[in-house]
Amino acid sequence: MRVGINGLFWKREATGSGQYTRSLVRELMALETEYTLFIPRHKPGTGDPHHRLIAPFSQSENLSKVWFEQISFPRACREMEVAHVPYFAPPLYPSTPTVVTIHDLIPLILPAYKGSTLVRLYSRLVSIAAKRAQAIITDSHSSKRDIVSLLRIPEERVHTIPLAADERFMSGVGTAELDRVRRKYSLPPEFILYLGGFDQRKNMDALFKALKGARERLGDRCPLVIAGTLPSEDTPFFPHPRRLAEEAGVGDGVCFIGWVPEEEKPALYGLSTLFVYPSLYEGFGLPPLEAMACGTPVIVSSAASLPEVVGDGGVLVDPREPEAWAEAMVALLTSPQKREELSAKAVEQAQKFSWRKTARETLEVYKQVAAKR
DSSP states (O other): OEEEEEOTTTTOTTSHHHHHHHHHHHHHHHTTOEEEEEEETTSOOOOOTTEEEEOOSOSSHHHHHHHIIIIIHHHHTTTOSEEEESSSOOOSSOSSOEEEEOOOOHHHHOGGGSOSHHHHHHHHHHHHHHTTSSEEEESOHHHHHHHHHHSOOOGGGEEEOOOOOOGGGTSOOOHHHHHHHHHHTTOOSSOEEEESOOSGGGOHHHHHHHHHHHHHHHTTSSOEEEESOOOSSOOSSSOOHHHHHHHHTOGGGEEEEEOOOGGGHHHHHHHOSEEEEOOSOOSSOHHHHHHHHTTOOEEEEOSTTHHHHHTTSSEEEOTTOHHHHHHHHHHHHTOHHHHHHHHHHHHHHHTTOOHHHHHHHHHHHHHHHHHTO
């Protein structure tokens, strides 16, 4: 089967769409799928014979992106049996049966994410185009419900195929690497970890309020470590975590360690005493699953798809109740036995997900689409 894959995000490994594309392609190769990854010509080539550069229309970034998605990629896929767009941007006029992965519908659900007039027009374009795709893949049953409801797409055309934590999170980290990462970021012996972005829906103000409640009972024995590149400006869409921490009265209890390379994340998760993720909306939520794969106890929001990901491998708490978060944090931080029990459950839950399984189920969707051609 000849499959053409949109590779716009191939070189953007730090994004969710980039990680998804790379992990999926790697496993499709292991399943001996005949694929071609199409990449815009203005992006660096990879040297892989399965990767082809195709020209965009304009050097304007936005125009190039839309032209690549709507013109260049469909044209390039004419000889393919199936085309796959691994993010929410299917062509309005596909040249071959098309599968699109819609990770979430955040721009359609959350008012703050609707964007400018041009962004709203783009969202409208890809929403209409999604109706013309032969199949839609999404990461969770929660996202499937949103897609069926908001895009009015028949339920049988939407396939739920979960993501997975990379194998490096499950393979364990050596003592030398743990020591190196601890020294590099000056990490304390015990700490709570947050990693996962700083936009409005990440609900950081509730996390800092919860931390204040926990510190009132525990003192400063377990600071909060926040990983990731901080916003360059303090805006309503990107409220700056430093300001939020100060306003909550926990500025001295938060350590900002900045951007962490992907290869150091397993050690960072492994060193943490507890991982917290209070997001208000996620199409899937990889960071909690990565932490669980490392055996780190997690407290996670009970919103959207996150209960599907965490199962009974973590503690689920209403993201709008900081006091409940404080109680959950105190309960785990004061009980090594509870953390040990939750750690075992976390690993067991994480092992239910694998990229090989994701690729196999995706290949089945390709076959179904090709059979209807």
